[in-house]
Amino acid sequence: MRKPLPVAGSSRALRYLGLRCLQAVPTVIAIAVLNFFFLRLAPGDLVDTMAGEAGAATPEYMAMLRQLYGLDQPVWTQFLHYLSRLAHLNLGYSFRNSTTVLDLILSRLPNTALLMLSSLAVALVGGVALGTIGARWRGRWPDALISAISTVGFATPLFWIGLMLIVLFSVHLRWLPAGGMTDVEGGRTGLPYLLDVARHLVLPVFSLAVFYVTIYARMTRSAVLEVRELDFVRTARAKGLAPRKVMSRHVLRNALLPIVTMTGLQFGTLLSGSVVIETVFAWPGMGRLAFDAVFQRDLNLLLGVLLFSSCLVVVSNLCTDLLYSVLDPRIEVR
């Protein structure tokens, strides 16, 4: 029953991957149905909304869209048209930005990925470190201090932390830029460019990471306290392993499992946080795109972001499962 996942036998893992992708299809279709519902719920007919409000599109294009969607036809036919367009990866055209919605999203995706992955990394390192310290000095002042900070951090709006960091580090100390991804002058290439982006990345990453640091610190603390009492840890200690090694090899590795699950579960929330942080720091990512779409009244673009980010969540859930089976080989890949 408990066969480990064979490292060489990747065909099973592939089959599993295929199965999980197949399972995700109904979810994505259901979200497309919801998107269609939202499009119809909005004032004006489907084409008005698809083309962006306030006459952004040319009348010819609107006429073409109306014909394409067959607005005179029953809702079911319209819906099938919509689905078939989505299946061809056609999310529509944004007249405000004069490019396709998919291109717009794809051009912003790397920036959002950079922001989110850096924040996750910072949150993981910071959270695991703080949680381990809390567990190590349980009930003493470092533990109390960390738990007090994380309780407050958990209750603070992310975007407000971002704004306060701007006040401190950009306005008063003038250490770091307040927004954007590169300096206005531009023209940098190579290493100077990377350093410039890194400087712009510090504040948004830190503001986005705070929330997750607090979650990870709490989870690590309780996981470490729990795992530490288990038999195999006592065995490791009894066979004379150095405390640090027991911690890193035996305790932390096993305490990491719930954290991986949590990260997978929280991916959508991280994307949500990224929307607000990108708006605060004028970071040219997908979240900022969603914000702009709201103000350009480009509902189709906004729904494109919703659909695309939901697909990202599906992919991240898949990755979480795979990572989980690597971390804990006992877990059977179904």
Add this chain to the structure above:
Amino acid sequence: MTVVPLTKATRVATLLSGRKRARRPSSSFLRRLLRNRSAAFGGAVLIAAALAAVFAGAIFDADPLDMVGRPYTWPFTDRLHPLGTDMLGRDILVGLVYAARVSLTVGFAAAALSTILGVSLGVLAGYFGGWTDGLISRLTEVFQTMPPLILAVVVVTVLSPSVGSIACGIGIASWPQIARIVRAETLRLRDSEFVQAAVSVGEGHLRIVTGHILPNALPQIVVTGSILVASAILTEAALAFLGLGDPNEISWGSMIGAGREAMRTAWYMTALPGLAITAVVLSLNLLADGLNDVLNPRAGNG
């Protein structure tokens, strides 16, 4: 032969009455809650905020959107405006108190909506199982897949921003969590002896759910519900900050959004509403922790 059904019947009777006897009077519950320091502190701050919100009109007869003083007055410099004024000369303390109305209303309304949705769907899925469970679990998955804030933004945009649509958007985006918890609780309770006993004496589904399952799942629902209020207040603030607040009302998030314009010179306009949000959300979380300790004493943490 006759002994067996008799013992079974007595067993059923004791189980049914035992459940009722096990319930403690509410005064003891309150006392235990008040003895819990974090819960008492959280509850006190929350009650103060709620009272201020309800009686905002009686405390200050001024309209929070009226210009009442010199613009850009820093906090603690003018006795008439203890927390200063914003760039339009509006009193910040009055604004904070009035904003509590919208933030708390939206927070509680959204949490109520997601609790109602989540509890009914969770109970249905857990109690009936089979295809009902399959369908509801897939629906839960669909809503959990969509990033909550983006979904709320879409709902508020489609319905156009108002207190009702904001509460609706947040509620729709946040019910899956409580649905999953209630489903798991229901699954656990469905196989418990007292529910089996109720089934064996022929109680109907509705009576079993409302009389046995919901009362026993209530501790979990209350704790999760109070966490939902906290996260709804945070989401409302984010929406208002993004410009999707009710245009006719003032909320903490919209105050931060407005203060942002003057952040370089007068950061206190941004800082104060943020502190208000943190204080209320923190006390809700502390209250939830305390409720969890008192209501679910076996589920000890750390």
